Amino acid sequence: MRSLTLHLKVLIFLLVSLGVAITAYQIFILGIPVTEDETDDLWNIDAKIEFQANPREPVKLQMYVPPLNQEFVSLNESFISNNYGVSINRADGNRRVTWSARRASGKQTLYYRLVLTKRYSGEQTKASGPIFRDSIPVEGAEKIAAEALLSPIRQHSADVETFIGEAIKRVNNTSDDNVKLLLGGDNSVSNKARVIELLLSIAHVPMERVHTVRLVSELQQSPELWLRSFNGNNWLYFNPDSGQQGLPTDRLVWWTGDEPLLSLEGGRAPQVTFTLNNSEMNAIRLAKLTDENTDADFLEYSLYGLPLQTQLTYQVMIMIPIGVLVILVLRNLGGLQTLGTFTPVLIALAFRETQLGFGIILFTVITALGLSLRSYLEHLKLQMLPRLSVVLTFVVVLIAVISLLSHKLGLERGLSVALFPMVILTMTIERLSITWEERGAGHAFKVAVGTLIAATLAYLLMSIPQLTYFIFTFPAVLLIMVGFMLAMGRYRGYRLTELFRFKAFLKD
Known part of the structure; x- marks a missing residue:
């Protein structure tokens, strides 16, 4: 007996632990939303390119577009142009689109449109990058000024991260004579980045320029320059103007490197205008879209991977254990008497x-009339099988009559009574009549009321949309429920109804 108890406890522990672990993995690692109402951001980005084409010359315009690596995933990407060929090339971690035309004249307008969202899942690839670089050649006064700045930077830094942060801080101190000399009167962000790169190169610290777009609903914006360096494990991002460290989550890396966003042959005065707007989409629908676009395993082994019609069926089936759990609690802890476990x-x-109210009325009417017929058939001394057949036929006829009357009276809800499980109603009538004969009318009535109460509570719980979504999305919760059911299977204590029955024993 002791070994059996230990075996049961181990089994319950394993089931509950497995259910909790799988559910936690789906929520915290895969990022699956807990509620159906959760939405995620969907960003629509428009890049409008305008330029003047030179007459009788071929046109070739190149523009960097986002690489869309681990942080974001594209849901739709389009290149809109008139009579232009389009091709995309990849180089040094960047993507570059090329529009080309044999002839063009006058003002030209091209569009690049991108719809993206944060990536739901997918393992992050291990970062890699250079950890050493050669020094940029510098002579004369610039060399002396750079070395004068590097001396305090080395003293106040302990690693690559603090070294870069200190260098940015020094360069942004434009009152320093050495900084003034190196900047040459140009205090723009790009020129500050050039001086920072010079100082870092003397210390053999690699640095890359990163051009980002801020994901915020604004009419227009321009790419923002950031700097990044690889410390051997991760990329470290820095704002060359403010010294802020760490790339904000609302920044999208558009391209890296020193080259400009646009390059144009056969035209002049190119300019690009960015327009962003934000919308929201249901989190699960968005997850399914990202799964289709990335070949990730996010939903591959979930119930959302089934055909839509099958999903609707499983949304009903997967709630049956919830109803069974309700009946189990009502019977084993509450002491409620019902017609078995599965009938309610x-x-x-x-x-x-x-629906609940109409269903209770129909169930009561059909069961009462069926019991009356069952009582009448008992006087004919029929065997069980013929008797059940007559009752079943009577239930079918009764359902048809009720549906017809409901239709004539304009009560369309009554038409759905045809979906009642006729066999269940027939067996319910049969079992109630047997209970009536064996235990009396009072007990049969009590069991019938208990069955209706249990069925009502089970229906109310099984009809909660949030619970249906949660169980369907995280089916491992059923393992936790099985563990609870196993624990209930060894309960031998008093039911709530028995506490009232034996209340007299508690009196002095």
Whole structure:
């Protein structure tokens, strides 16, 4: 007995642990939303390119577009132009689109449109980058000024991260004579980045320029320059103007390197205008879209991977254990008497079609009339099988009559009574009549009321949309429920109804 108890405890522990672990993995690692109402941001980015084409010359315009690596995933990308060929090339971690035309004249307008969202899943690839670089040649006064700045930078830094941060701080101190000399009167962000790169190169610290777009609903904006350096494990991002460290989550890396965003041959005066707007989409729908576009395993083994019609069926089926759990608690802890365990659950499923109030009335009427017929057939001394056949036929006829009357009276809800499980109703009538004969009318009535109460509670719980979504999305919760059911299986204590029955024993 002790070994059996230990075996049961171990089994319960394993089931509950597995259910909790899988559910936690889906929520915290895969990022699956806990509620159906959760939405995620969807960003629409428009890049409008305008330029003047030279007459009788071929046109070739190149523009960097986002690489869309681990942080974001593209849902739709389009290149809109008239009579232009389009091709995309990849180089040094960047993507570059090329528009080309044999002839063009006058003002030209091209569009690049991108719809993206944060990536839901997918393992982050291990970062890699250079950890050493050669020094940029510098002579004369610039060399002396750079070395004068590097001396305090080395003293106040302990590693690559603090070294870069200190260098940015020094360069932004434009009152320093050495900084003034190196900047040459140009205090723009790009020139500050050039001086920072010079100082870092003397210390053999590699640095890259990163051009980003801020994901915020603004009419227009221009790419923002950031700097990044690889410390051997991760990329470290720095704002060359403010010294802020760490790339904000609302920044999208558009391209890296020293080259400009646009390059144009056969035209002049190119300019690009960025326009962004934000919308929201249901989180699960968005997850399915990202899964289709990235070949990730996010939803591959979930119930959302099934055909839509099959999903609707499983959304009903997967709630049956919830109803069974309700009946188990009501019977084992509450002491409520019902017609078995599954009959109330099946009646609760029928209530999904008829709705609760109308379903209770129909169930009561059909069961009462069926019991009357069953009582009459008992006087004919028929065997069980013929008797059940007559009752079943009577139930079918009764359902048809009720549906017809409901239709004539304009009560369309009554038409759904045809979806009631006729066999369940027939067996319910048969079992109630047997209980009536064996235990009396009072007990049969009590069991019938208990069955209706249990079916009503099960229906109310099984009809909660948030619970249906949660169980369907995280089916591993059923393992936790099985563990609870196993624990309930060894309960031998008093039921709540028995506490009232034996209340007299508590008196002095």
